[in-house]
Amino acid sequence: MRLRELLGIEELGLLLLVGPDADDGVLDRAIRAVPTIDLADPGRFLTGGELVLTGLAWWQEDGDAEPFVRILDRAGVTALAAGEVEHGCVPDDVVRACRRHGLPLIAVRPETSFGAITEHVLRRVQHRPGGDLASVVERHRRLLTDQGAPDAVLELLRSSLGLDVRVLSATGRQIAGAHPALRPKTAVALASRYLAARRAHEAAPHRVTLGDRLYSLVPVRDTATLSTPSAVSAASAASAAAAAAGGHAAELGDWLLVVDADTSRWPAADAELLDRIVELVADARSVHDQEKAVLSDLARRILDLLYSDVPPDEWPIRLRSTAHCVVTRRDRWQRSQFVVAEGQWDAVRPIPAAALRVLLEEALIHEDGPVLVPPEDVAGTVDGEQAVLLVRLPERPGAAPDPVLDCAALQRKLTAVLTRWLGPAGSVSLGVSSPVPAPGNARRALEQARTALRVAADGPDRVTVRGPDDLTSHILSLLPLIPAETRHAFATRLLGPLRDHDSRHRTDLLPTLEAFLDCDASWTRCAARLRLHVNSLRHRIARIEHLTGRDLARLETRLDFLAALRAG
Known part of the structure; x- marks a missing residue:
């Protein structure tokens, strides 16, 4: 498109400030690209023939225009179009610099968008040979890849074709x-x-x-x-x-x-x-x-802490050195859930855990997915043949219930995407933990997610997702298959020491156990329900473990107690 043609479009209302007294050859210069540039040194983005659009954010005082315009002139730019929004007009310093270098200068009134100018030029570009179009994209490419934003160039393809x-x-x-x-x-x-x-x-x-x-x-x-x-x-x-x-x-x-x-x-x-x-x-x-690599490092560090002897109270301090915490300045534990996944193409070939990790990172941030979280709140890593993801849940003020992952929604999403890909013999299984309100609950939650994964692997579907509720229903669904005498004997053997202790000492160990299980082994929620200090609750749980010889940190133990309570 020629500069003269662009100036002749009345609806744009462009005003030529430098160039009216030039010879006709200046106005017949061709426009081959329309980059928007607000950098003080735009040289690396210019190849010649551009109509440079600028909002003048780089101009602060007299003298700023000279080096900018000199770079444009040396690059063979066709013209400079300056917006009037930033300063109310085009500064005289810019006008003088363009006159010194013989560079046409166009004033763009506030009501005219740069997008409208670009669209008019691109309409003409679409009639040029495809090779010229590719050249235009290449010029835009160097500008836009710095920002990692492909939308503008996809719009170019829509406008051109x-x-x-x-x-x-x-x-x-x-x-x-x-x-x-x-x-x-x-x-x-x-x-x-x-x-x-x-x-x-x-x-x-x-x-x-x-x-x-x-x-x-x-x-x-x-x-x-x-x-x-x-x-x-x-x-x-x-x-x-x-x-x-x-x-x-x-x-x-x-x-x-x-x-x-x-x-x-x-x-x-x-x-x-x-x-x-x-x-x-x-x-x-x-x-x-590259951004996901930072989150992957965070997830790896958390997994390493889970396997270490570092006390949970020290985890936030240890995590402050991760690139993610340094960049976001988020150094406290946020309420989270674990997701663990495995897959099989057939009976002998596992689906690589690294591939499942990337897939789940995408599936968990869908607007119609299991819970609405931004990409930076999903951190994934690999542990052997398992993909392990930590999903930091949003916090809702007030009385609204805290959000959790919707296992059914996640299963529907993955089933729709993976069924054809898996074929008749493939399967993907996922286990989801209860929410983790504090680091002290993290090891227990990861174990819970892996137990849910084992339950999911027994499912008949190609894609199966199981969570805490499914664990409970899975265990309890088996109780009716066990003879009544066996169920009662199991409940008596497991809960008998607690009933005897409560009867002799007038304590509340059995109600405490029921509340602890009902709160998904959350210390803070259970303490609040029983109106106890957390330390008092820990003392009671320790007493329960001593009397029964069972470790309530293990998910299998908690499921046994739950079954005993229902059976007794």
Whole structure:
């Protein structure tokens, strides 16, 4: 687009401050890109031919304009368009600098958005050959990847080709792209089809028809993978490599570019543009992966503390040195739940725990998922063949009940995504703990999640999620199968010492045990219910353990006591 054509668009109301007295050649300069720049040194983002949009945030006083304009002039910029919102007008210092260097200067009135200017230019760009479009994307790419924000370039693809493009995770969560977002069922169905295609080692792009709509699904892998000239070719090569390696389930962490068209029939120029888009989104994914690495380190440190002899009271101090706590300044324990997962492709091949970890990190932050938490509140790591995740729960003020993970919602979400991918012989099992209000409850909660995982592994479904309530119902459902005499004998043997002690000493050990179990072994909740100091409660529990010879820190012990109370 020529500078003269842009100035002639009346609805934009652009005013040429420097350049009216120049020769016609200045106004016939071509505009090949429209970056928005508010950095004092924009040189590394410029290749020539740009209409630079700036809000003048870099300008504070006279003299600031000279170095900025000199950089633009040396880079071969077509013109500078300065917004009037920041300072109420374009400062005289900027006008003088542009006159010295012969750089056309345009004033953008407050009511005209930079987006409107960009849209008008891009409408003209779409009539240019595809190679020029790819060049435009490349210029924008260097600006936008610094911020890890692909939405603007996906908007460029929509403007240039008239197509809606979105980026989804392998669980169907929309990460970037066109709005409104796809319907949740559609997004999950696309993610499910994508995983099935990757599992079958089909070549990308994957063509999927839902209803009367045809979609192309293109894998977005990390930047290290995208080293071949074509991103689509690279994704196909990656699929072949995974097949050769026997399959490593890396697709559970993929992002996928969803294009509302059959890209396999696109001309070479448009395919080149798509390749550049995939590269940009891969850059953004790399930023995302780096952020998740910080959370993974946090989860690993917590797991190490669980296996150590460090007293729980010292855990917050030990965790202050993690990168996550340093950045967020969150150094106190937040109410949390553990999620533990295992999977099998068949009877002999486990699903890699690292792949399950990435999948669950996505599944747990869906808006329609098991609990609404931001990404920074889900920390995951790997422990042998198990994925272990710590989900920090939001806190609700007032009398509203505290949120917890909805096991049924999590199972529905994962079932919809994984059923095709797992095939007839595969399965994924998850165990969820009770909420952990303090570090002292963490070891017990992790054990509880692993017990729930064992119960889930016995389930008939391909994806099974079990939580604390399921443990109780599982044990109690077996009681009617046991003869009455056996049940009563078991209850008498386990609870008899407590009944005798209460009768002789007029204590309340048995009611204390019932309250402790009803509060999911939470010291603070149980103490509040019984109106006791926590230390007094600990004394009573220690007495119960001494009389019965049982350790109430073990989940199996608590389930035995619960069964005995119901049976007696």
